[in-house]
Amino acid sequence: MRVAAAPFTPQRSRRVAIQTLVLPARTEMNTAHLLSIVYATAIGLLIGVERERSHRGATRRAFGVRTFAVLAITGTLAAALSVWLVVVGMAAVAAMAVVEYLRTSHEDSGNTTEFAAIATFLLGSLCYREHALAAGVAIGVAVILASKARLHAFVRDVVTDREMEDALKFAVIAFVVLPLLPDHGVGPYRVLNPSHIWLIVVMLNAISWIGYISVRKLGPRRGLLATGLASGFVSASATTAAMGPIGRDADQLASAVAGAEIASVATLFQLEMMLLYVSPAIAGPVAAPLAAGALVLGLWSYLGYRRNDTVSDTQPEIGVTGGAEIGMQRRAFILFPAILLAAILTAALFVGRWGSVVFGSKGAVITAALTGLADAHAGALSVATLFSQGNLARNPTLEAVVAALVANSIVKAIMAFASGGVTFGRRFSLALAASTATVLGALALVMFLA
Secondary structure (H helix, E strand, C coil): CCCCCCCCCHHHHHHHHHHHHHHHHHHHHHHHHHHHHHHHHHHHHHHHHHHHHHCCCCCCCCCCHHHHHHHHHHHHHHHHHCHHHHHHHHHHHHHHHHHHHHHHCCCCCCCHHHHHHHHHHHHHHHHCCCHHHHHHHHHHHHHHHHCHHHHHHHHHHHCCHHHHHHHHHHHHHHHHHHHHCCCCCECHHHCECHHHHHHHHHHHHHHHHHHHHHHHHHCHHHHHHHHHHHHHCCCHHHHHHHHHHHHCCHHHHHHHHHHHHHHHHHHHHHHHHHHHHHCHHHHHHHHHHHHHHHHHHHHHHHHHHHHCCCCCCCCCCCCCCCCCCCCCCCCCCCHHHHHHHHHHHHHHHHHHHHHHHHHHHHHHHHHHHHHHCCCHHHHHHHHHHHHHCCCCCHHHHHHHHHHHHHHHHHHHHHHHHHHHHHHHHHHHHHHHHHHHHHHHHHHHHHHHHC
């Protein structure tokens, strides 16, 4: 017997539409909840396995691998039901942690496991909203927990009092002073941005720290080369200024010069990559000249590195009172050279902006050179952009790119003399002059043959 279908009324139409919209949402929410539970379980197991392995051979503890997994899942369920359940659950886990600590404190006075249990419950709660973030934090927690011996040895036996003092100073300039400075243009032409200028100081000190740690880890020679190559992609000018104080030590002069030179090699490579993105038609003709200049500078740096065979790549053991015995007699925190660099770049920025206002688009080469005083990439990319927009011809654009590069080389040479003294400045400037001359000659040949 065939049953007649219910009439399709407007009310039924709305009900069907609501069901069509709601049911997929419910399915998606259930899937999201299940994924949160999976993440929470993995987080609990990860931290629990690490904690249980760290207490092998000790008295059995209340917080084992299964307990950590259940704590994380409970946190997710509590967050899904009510925020008040999270608060109550947190209080219960804290009470359990206190009881466990009192029970085992006579054998182990540490309370890391108890705090890890509290963190696991909170990470489980976080999984309900941001499971990816919770997983990332959990991995970080597990790494910290597993690195107990290394961290204690590092803090007690490796870090010196002087390094701790320098780290605190860096934290002040980076996380206290920098956020307080205004982040907008002031002064003539509105180009003086206090936040950006102080960021240069922070960046230079960060590069100095990279160099300091690299030298301690790899030795004076290889450490400075690694620092120069990595930091050159950030700022070759800042790297040159950071290498200067190191180069005042006669034993590290050749390695510091080589590090500054290899930083400029990184700048040439980065400039070509950026030009290739902005204007392939300009990147093509300058590719060979920039490669030739980088090759000359790289060979110069390599020969200087190989010539410095009298310096050992090993560092003496350093204890908590080993500040005077450290192989590098310098500080990781260098405020004066950083402020000097910021002042030079700020002055160059004023000059570049003035040139743009006075000469306009007709003086592209002069303007690029003036802008290059502050940053070679800025001057070169600005004229490459004008070329790609059809506002500048090919040959003037190529000349402007080289003008920016030459001007920036002059600034780096001045920084080398200012930060590293006459010997450091002379050695670095000779290598940089040879590289720049190679770029100029190769580009002139390319333009002649074109």
